[in-house]
Amino acid sequence: MKDTEILDPKNIVKNREILYRLMISQLFYDGHHNLAIELVSLVRADPPCPPSDRLLHVMIAGMQTESPKQQTVYDDVITGIDLEFETEGSSLAPEPASYETAYVTSHKQACRAGAFSFDGQLVATGSVDASIKILDVDRMLAKSAPEEIEPGREQQGHPVIRTLYDHTDEVAFLEFHPKEQILASGSRDCSVKLFDISKASVKKAHKVFTDCEPVRCLSFHPSGDFMAVGTDHHVLRVYDVNTAQCFVSAIPSQQHKSSVTCVKYASTAKVYATGSTDGSIKLWDGVSGRCINTFAQSHDGVEICSLQFSRNGKYLLSSGKDSLVKLWELSTSRCLIAYTGAGTTGKQEHSTQAVFNHTEDYVLFPDEATTSLCSWNSRNASRLHLMSLGHNGPVRYIIHSPTQPAFLTCSDDYRARFWYRRSTNH
Numbered sequence: 001m002k003d004t005e006i007l008d009p010k011n012i013v014k015n016r017e018i019l020y021r022l023m024i025s026q027l028f029y030d031g032h033h034n035l036a037i038e039l040v041s042l043v044r045a046d047p048p049c050p051p052s053d054r055l056l057h058v059m060i061a062g063m064q065t066e067s068p069k070q071q072t073v074y075d076d077v078i079t080g081i082d083l084e085f086e087t088e089g090s091s092l093a094p095e096p097a098s099y100e101t102a103y104v105t106s107h108k109q110a111c112r113a114g115a116f117s118f119d120g121q122l123v124a125t126g127s128v129d130a131s132i133k134i135l136d137v138d139r140m141l142a143k144s145a146p147e148e149i150e151p152g153r154e155q156q157g158h159p160v161i162r163t164l165y166d167h168t169d170e171v172a173f174l175e176f177h178p179k180e181q182i183l184a185s186g187s188r189d190c191s192v193k194l195f196d197i198s199k200a201s202v203k204k205a206h207k208v209f210t211d212c213e214p215v216r217c218l219s220f221h222p223s224g225d226f227m228a229v230g231t232d233h234h235v236l237r238v239y240d241v242n243t244a245q246c247f248v249s250a251i252p253s254q255q256h257k258s259s260v261t262c263v264k265y266a267s268t269a270k271v272y273a274t275g276s277t278d279g280s281i282k283l284w285d286g287v288s289g290r291c292i293n294t295f296a297q298s299h300d301g302v303e304i305c306s307l308q309f310s311r312n313g314k315y316l317l318s319s320g321k322d323s324l325v326k327l328w329e330l331s332t333s334r335c336l337i338a339y340t341g342a343g344t345t346g347k348q349e350h351s352t353q354a355v356f357n358h359t360e361d362y363v364l365f366p367d368e369a370t371t372s373l374c375s376w377n378s379r380n381a382s383r384l385h386l387m388s389l390g391h392n393g394p395v396r397y398i399i400h401s402p403t404q405p406a407f408l409t410c411s412d413d414y415r416a417r418f419w420y421r422r423s424t425n426h
Contacts, residue, residue: 021045025052026261029083035373036275038275049338050379053084067233068268073135080360081378083329083336094405097385098377099419102406103140103159105133107117111410112396115174115183120403122161122197124183125416127169132185134162134197140418156217164195166204173217180226184214189288192229194241209239209246214374217262221286222269230260236274238289247289249293254291261351262306271330281318283330299324301405307355310360317363319354321347325365327378336379342374354402355407362409366395389416 020043027036028051036288040049094417097158105125106198113126151286170188176183181198185205192215193205220241221226229237234256239245249255256276265272269286276282276369279301283293298304299320301380307319315336316328325339339354342365354365356378365374372389405421 017043021049022052022055022058023350024049029053030215030333034366046395048380050377050381051083057084060288063273081356082310082312083313083379084314086408093357093361096357096362096364096373096407097387097405099387099397099405099421101390101417102144102420103135103418104415105135105160105418107131107133108412108414109410110393110396111183111266111416112395112412113163113171113174114399114408114416115176116177116401116408117176118402120123120406122176122399123408123418124174124176125408125410126174126185127414128170129237130165130167130169130171130187130189131307132162132164132167132171132174132183132195133160134164134183134297135159135402135418137418140386141420144420145422158176162200162202164199164203166193167191168193169214172215175220177224178220179221182224184218184220184227186218186229188214190214190231192218192227207241207244209236209244215402216260219263219265219272221265221272222267228263228265228272228274230263230274232259234258234260234276236260236263236284236328247290249284249291251266251290255281256282264307266309266310266313267311273307273309273316275307275318277303279314279320281307281328283316293330295328295333297404298326298328298335302347303351308355310356317354317356319352319365321351323352323367325363325376328362337378339363339365339376339381346360350394352395353398354357355398357400357407358404364398364399366398366401366409371395391415 092301109125109128115124125133137154144157147312167187173186184196190211192209194207212234217230221282257278259277276307281298302321306319319325326335327337348368363376375384377403391411410416
């Protein structure tokens, strides 16, 4: 819908409904929840209106039609969630509850780490048994539905294309290099290892970063030249991938007070974010490495479990051990939306990740007590259908494919499940 449609005199009733929805969304966005709810009941707005700043932009466009829009730090617009300019948010992607298990792989001990390659073609799983498996997505799909394989492509081979043994303790985190055939693994054995997965015979890492603390998380810079690493220590490390030189912030007061549990670079590379057992989320300048913002007590002081930037870099999705998921607007340092209703049985024991689906229409979050998947409409926080994840233990890691309707769940039942939504045409 274009903003000029609001001025179309031929659609008076429709225009009035649009205007009311814009007003309600603006009230939610500005924090006037009671007024917004009262207006919702008066005009019977349905479906729910997400918080949005669009009415303000419509007004500014009307008053300054000839003035070019001033670019801001967060204006690298990519498809995905953008609450400033959308209120309807018509979701085209399939609901997560419609996905089905396409493949299951097993380790010898609990599976607690997983990753998708940036092109969505590979999956990696990591275990307490110190092993890493790399699986081919097309082969997993072919195994689960052989009748759909095109003629002449029957011999796809086994889905597990690499098994790597080079750690001596639990593999705690995995991430693929954004541009090269390299997998990075962080382990409780106090090391980060880089594996060249383009070579079928390789079982050992070609590069190792050794630390004095167990590694908990890592994130590649979008260029692939740097890597941020979080450990049981409170100081974040940033490594030059090529030289292995380590950088830390020169200002001690800017650091976390305890272990760094999660770290993520924004796709714009302008900022990266960290979460900690101290309950705070910190934003860091991607060039200088200085802390530029701190969300203290962001989940009522409990441990931060996961962080994910939206594709456009405007928002940060976080989860904590309070079983809440929050969407933060970085330009205003506010929590815009809280996704509630998970973890109703009490405080969760383990870390659980909240992730967007590949189109950012939905937010996914495994419920620890029931081993089911909670999901919400990302724009208005309406709860969707619960789905059993079929694990016999807590789900310790979830990650969604960046390119298609697929996600991976890793569990203490030793298994990793690959979920996929097949086309309804089959």
